[in-house]
Amino acid sequence: EPEVTQTPSHQVTQMGQEVILRCVPISNHLYFYWYRQILGQKVEFLVSFYNNEISEKSEIFDDQFSVERPDGSNFTLKIRSTKLEDSAMYFCASSEGWQPQHFGDGTRLSIL
Amino acid sequence: GESVGLHLPTLSVQEGDNSIINCAYSNSASDYFIWYKQESGKGPQFIIDIRSNMDKRQGQRVTVLLNKTVKHLSLQIAATQPGDSAVYFCAEDYQGAQKLVFGQGTRLTINP
Secondary structure, rough: OOOEEEOOOOEOOOOOOOEEEEEEEOOOOOEEEEEEEEOOOEEEEEEEEEEEEEEEEEOOOOEEEEEEEEOOEEEEEEOOOHHHHEEEEEEEEEEEEOOEEEEEEEEEEEEO | OOOOOOOEEEEEEEEOEEEEEEOOHHHHOOOHHHHHHEEEOOOEEEEEEEEEEOOOOOOOOOOEEOOOOOOOEEEEEEEOOOOOOEEEEEEOOOOOOOOEEEEEOOEEEEEO
């Protein structure tokens, strides 16, 4: 069964450094998403992306965050200057149409 | 403010019994609902979804019930197996915005 893959599985970064999280969505999907889950908390929406542009973003997704689809297969989330509170699991998801969204297994981001 | 972890509701069932996991959703304008299963160290895994023009939908061993009057969603798992142990999240799509709003989750444990 096709799946969303995310790399790396764990990223450790110094505060203030830039980090790029990578995702390969399911190949025929057209809609892409990033969510995050702080330890012990709910999964929270960050951003949705369709047709090479952001379609929706949350209050969390401020100017420090950006997304890109650099080629036909990858979808990336960049955090420009990481803060301690950015430590979380980051999940990529994709969907063929409007729904359902299928999630990857996440990247655990640890900010030191 | 200080972030605190959520205390997850827990449901314990005997292996072979049926499980019912409940969820109250927040927005009467939501028109799409979805259940995910999250195992330790994994991303949310799609189980079943339902649109607001339905009140029941069945899958393999799972049934979702939607009561729009009281904004309540439930997931029924028939003949619960050890592999069903996980945290189960309901999520709603608010006005077709494609940004899923997740509930707090319920931890399902199976007693042998």
